[in-house]
Amino acid sequence: MVAIYEWIHNSLGMCFWTLPMLILLVVAIVMFVVHMLKQKNRNKDDDYYKRKCESEKQSAGIAQ
Numbered sequence: 884m885v886a887i888y889e890w891i892h893n894s895l896g897m898c899f900w901t902l903p904m905l906i907l908l909v910v911a912i913v914m915f916v917v918h919m920l921k922q923k924n925r926n927k928d929d930d931y932y933k934r935k936c937e938s939e940k941q942s943a944g945i946a947q
Contacts, residue, residue, distance in 0.1 A: 888899045895902070 891897065891899055891902060
């Protein structure tokens with residue numbers, strides 16, 4: 884364990900916990916971007932189905 888600490892500290896010039904935290908930060912950013920893109924697709928699908936339902940009601944003559 885000491886050898887890993889010394890290698891990271893001396894060769895990379897950072898604290899032992901900096902590298903795992905950077906990896907977690909990248910993972911969190913990727914998860915946020917994927918969630919945001921999926922949410923946009925869900926909103927588009929909801930808008931499509933709402934418009935389709937409204938047009939079917941209008942064509943059937945159902946008043947709201």
